[in-house]
Amino acid sequence: xxxxxxxxxxxxxxxxxxxxxxxxxxxxxxxxxxxxxxxxxxxxxxxxxxxxxxxxxxxxxxxxxxxxxxxxxxxxxxxxxxxxxxxxxxxxxxxxxxxxxxxxxxxxxxxxxxxxxxxxxxxxxxxxxxxxxxxxxxxxxxxxxxxxxxxxxxxxxxxxxxxxxxxxxxxxxxxxxxxxxxxxxxxxxxxxxxxxxxxxxxxxxxxxxx
Numbered sequence: 001x002x003x004x005x006x007x008x009x010x011x012x013x014x015x016x017x018x019x020x021x022x023x024x025x026x027x028x029x030x031x032x033x034x035x036x037x038x039x040x041x042x043x044x045x046x047x048x049x050x051x052x053x054x055x056x057x058x059x060x061x062x063x064x065x066x067x068x069x070x071x072x073x074x075x076x077x078x079x080x081x082x083x084x085x086x087x088x089x090x091x092x093x094x095x096x097x098x099x100x101x102x103x104x105x106x107x108x109x110x111x112x113x114x115x116x117x118x119x120x121x122x123x124x125x126x127x128x129x130x131x132x133x134x135x136x137x138x139x140x141x142x143x144x145x146x147x148x149x150x151x152x153x154x155x156x157x158x159x160x161x162x163x164x165x166x167x168x169x170x171x172x173x174x175x176x177x178x179x180x181x182x183x184x185x186x187x188x189x190x191x192x193x194x195x196x197x198x199x200x201x202x203x204x205x206x207x208x209x210x
Contacts, residue, residue, distance in 0.1 A: 002119050003030040003047070007039040007065065008054040008081075013104070017052065017081075020108045027115065036060025040068055048076065050119050052111075053098070055082040055089055058174045063089075063096065063151040070097040077118040081111070086129045088158060088208055092151065100124030144206060145191045153190070156183040160196055161203025 004021060006029065008014050014032050021029045030048055033039035037060045039051070051069065055062035066078055077099040082089060090101045099118035102111060114124040149157060152173075159169045170180045184196075193199055203209055 002027045002115065003049045004028065004052060004115065005031045005033065005039070005042060005048045005050075006052045007033040007036070007057070007062070008052075009034050009057040010054075013054070017111075020111060024112055027112070036062065036065030036068075039065050040072070043069065043073060043076070050115050051076060051078045052081050052115070053078050055080060055084060055093070056172075061155075061173070063093070063155070066093065066096050066098060067151075077121070079114055079118050079124065081106075086126060090125070090129045092154065094123070094125070094129075096151065101129060102126075145202070146206065146208065148190055149187060153183050153187050156180060157187050157199060158203065158209060160184065160187075161200045162209055163200070 004027060006014050006017050008017070011034075014034075018029045018032075021027045031042055031046065033042055035057045039053070040060070043051070053062045053066060057065075060068075062080065062082070066080075069076060069078060074097075078097065079100045079102065080089070080093040080098045081102050081104060082093075083104050085103060086101060093101050100114050100123060102114055102124070106114075117124040146154060146157060155173065156169060159172065164172070166177055166180050166184065169175075170177045173180070187199065188194065191199070191202065193202070
């Protein structure tokens with residue numbers, strides 16, 4: 001029996017995933033978490049076979065939680081399940097240690113297949129994301145500027161690129177306005193840009209948001 005913990009801040013999403021899992025004979029929903037801190041606390045106290053992890057959660061989000069999980073339980077497979085398209089976070093989550101990446105638009109059957117595969121110690125990616133990873137390996141040129149950013153800086157970049165103000169970004173990420181402003185300054189410096197307009201143009205040009 002595959003014991004699964006779902007970490008997602010939306011109760012309706014957790015309920016939907018629970019319904020899918022309960023219909024599969026070799027799986028059981030062992031626990032739920034509404035944010036990264038709750039996830040880490042439960043993983044510290046209990047054993048699970050697979051973690052299904054949302055990326056965007058208040059406080060300790062999925063990226064930070066994944067980093068901490070890799071330190072505490074490096075062999076525990078984590079399947080990222082996100083509303084964000086693969087081109088936004090797919091490669092980043094896999095490089096951070098996720099065993100697979102799915103969008104929430106995926107069919108229930110694909111979720112079941114992905115859980116079984118990561119439970120078996122294998123990776124799960126869509127054909128599109130697999131092609132992207134292969135192309136990355138084949139390229140000999142310099143990395144795109146956004147790949148030099150930290151995970152949190154990348155989050156802030158995408159939110160700026162989507163037109164959100166610093167105060168809105170601070171609220172969404174549960175950070176102070178000062179902290180978000182600091183991230184913005186680092187992003188501008190690393191990407192050698194001057195303002196939000198240039199960042200937004202870059203995000204659109206590289207199709208980092210749908």
